[in-house]
Amino acid sequence: MANLEVRGSQFWLNGEPIRILSGAIHYFRVVPDYWEDRLLKLKACGFNTVETYIPWNLHEPEEGKFMFEGLADVERFIALAGELGLHVIVRPSPYICAEWEFGGLPAWLLREPEIQLRCMDERYLRKVDAYFDVLMPKLVPLLSSNGGPILAVQIENEYGSYGNDKNYLTHLKNGMQERGVDVLLFTSDGPTDQMLQGGTLPDVLATVNFGSRPEEEFAKFREYRPEEPLFCMEYWNGWFDHWLKPHHTRDGGDVADVLDRMLAAGASVNFYMFHGGTNFGFYNGANFQDKYEPTVTSYDYDAPLSECGDVTEKYMAVREVLRKHGADVPEALPEPSRKKRYGKVAMTEAADLFANLEPLSAPVRSASPEPMEKLGQSYGFILYRTHVTGPRTSQELHVQDVHDRAQVYLDGRLIGTVERWDQKPIIVDIPAQGAALDILVENMGRVNYGPRLKDPKGITEGVRLDNQFQFDWTIYPLPLADLSALPFSELPNRQAAFENPTFYKGELVVDEIADTFVRLEGWTKGVVWINGFNLGRYWEKGPQKTLYVPGPLLRKGRNEIIVFELHGATKLELELAEAPDLG
Known part of the structure; x- marks a missing residue:
């Protein structure tokens, strides 16, 4: 099969011009038994391509230990898409954002506090290169140049929103090519001067991400790439939810109208998301602008295909626009999955929990509270235990810089909760004989976007009574990966x-x-x-x-x-x- 080519302002494939009509489905947010159902529904809507991120933290959960089975079987997902007649775009990290825990970066990177992320830091690049050594050989047989469905591969992700290290982007580009990736490479960024200046490479296709005002956003893109094809790599047709905030929805008619205008301009498009799926387990991410905001479990995204794979009004509106612009839209729709009230x-x-710490955790003694990552833990909860001397009257207990939510117990009794977005001290009285102090901290998801990516979990600074730090702790990591004992x-x-x-x-x-x-x-x-x-x-x-x-x-x-x-x-x-x- 021939590779996807750029000729002037058009894409060409197999000697013919092609418009890429893509929808994002993340294999890691959908149980494998449903991959075929979701892909068929993508095709039935009129799309010819599926796009997916590849999260590093899913595939290398511990440094040097790789996983590509079950929910992580990216090769099977890509091959299945090809068997169903779909092209594939992959966005293989190291960073993906995606409202996914730590933006797809593995938590074990934070064992080295000095490490600098997403730049030409040698400590970081050694780990990226080791990951690419394993990942890229799995993708190469699936490239269009080798008869597979992968037409294009992304370098990094929205890098201009974070940094401007062009040497780093070039390192990733060269690393992909040296490992056999010979299909079209591209970058994707928001359509602003800063983002397009920081996140692109002169010899690599650039794409832009936005949710509305396509004429304005493409005009800004044209200032930087006057001849290249127009491609909205992330058309934000819905949005994600944070805990404590209202559920997001977007009118399907508005989504269809913006799509119509993009296609009328001759653009290719990738719906982000076509089908959102679910942040199973502890894999939801978080944002931090003015304050820390964790993302909910559902990644429904108000996408055309709902979290449980149902066709929506938005799906039908999008389908009609794609039909209008010449997409291959079959008449029949796949059947919805069965639902049942049990x-x-x-x-x-x-x-x-407190009576059963032994089967769940191997305790660690430490002078100070340590964050999860220092103890080799990535997700879940962590319990800090110490003895506080008395008597003390009306002292302020500070859980200093807790990430993310701490429940505080004195002699087994809950005395308060400290939340990262509202870190107020708890007033305590300690009897003369002293008291046992337990602090249970929940990792509610690492920040996945912006300048606060370095987001260690647990108690990151210390515990004080007034200004006195408390020392001598027993720490119980509680990843809760196995409850069988x-x-x-x-x-x-x-x-x-x-x-x-x-x-x-x-x-x-x-x-x-x-x-x-x-x-x-x-x-x-x-x-x-x-x-x-x-x-x-x-x-x-x-x-x-x-x-x-x-x-x-x-x-x-x-x-x-x-x-x-x-x-x-x-x-x-x-x-x-x-x-x-x-x-």
Whole structure:
């Protein structure tokens, strides 16, 4: 197969001009059993290409240990897209943003506080190069030059929004080419002077990202690239949600109108997102402009295809615009996935966190509280424990620069919560005999965009009583990657939740498998697992009110549900509903 070429202001493929009509689907946000369904729905909408990021932190969760199976089987996803008749654009990191934890960078980079990210820092580049040594050989057989579906590969991601190290961009470009990537390379940036100056290379195709005003944005792009094809690499047709903020939506008619104007200008386009999917597990990212804002579990994005893969009004509006501009739009639509209300599930067993630290964690002694990364931990929670001397009266307890949310216990009793966006001291009284101090910190997602990317988790500075730092700590890392060793006991009273952070277990019996949605009315904040798969976080403060459960995660017969509740619930049951509630 011939490579995608740029001739003047047009793309050419196999001797003919081509307009790229692409939609973003992230394989790592969709269970593999549904990849084909989502790709077929992309094609049925009139798109000819699928675009995906490749998150470094998913594929190298520990330095030197790589994963390309299951949800991380990027080769299978790309090959499947090609089998279905779709072209593929890949954006293979090292940084992806994507509202994904740490923008796709692995947390273990932060074990070296001096490391400089996304630039010609030798410590950083050695790790990028080692990753590319493994990743690029997996992509090369799938390039169009080798008969595969990959037409184009991105260098870095929106780099002009972060830096201007052209030597770094050139290093990545050369590194891809030296490892056999011989298809079209490109950059993508916002359409501003600063971004286009900092993020592009003179001999590499440039693309732009925006959500509206295409005439204005393309005009700015033309000031820098007067002859190249117009390509909106990220058409933001929806948006993502943060906890504590309203759910975002965008009118489908407005989305269709902007698309119509882009296509009328002769542009190619990539919908970001066509299908958002889900931030399963602890992989949601966060933003930090004026303050820290963590992203919710759902990545529905108000995209044309919903989080659970349903066709929306926006999908139909986009489909008609693509048809108008000559896209190959089949008449039939793929069937929606089945949804089912399984009803209520009672929690019948429990395991208190503080009483079960041993099967979950190997403790570490330290003079000072240390962040997760120093202890080799990337995600989840971390518990800090010490003894405070007394007597002390009305002292201010400061959890200095906590990342991100700390629950503070004195002699086993919750005395307050310190949140990164509202770090107020807690007034404490310590009896003469002293007291045990426990601080449980939740990593709610590393910053994925902007100048605050270096985002270590846990207690990053120290703990003070007034101005006196407290020393001599026992630290329990709690990644919660495996709960199989937890010893659950039968609940004596199924109506009342414990006050301490507690794991609750219940059983769902399934006769027929379908998609469903966990509704957690009466619960406060925590995490849900089904059959050992981490669905993600919930929080009563919203906006998200349900967690999506793809049918393939269920099995006929008995299914185990575990809820880790941080505070307490009014009733120890949850409901499996047939429709989502994103706020």
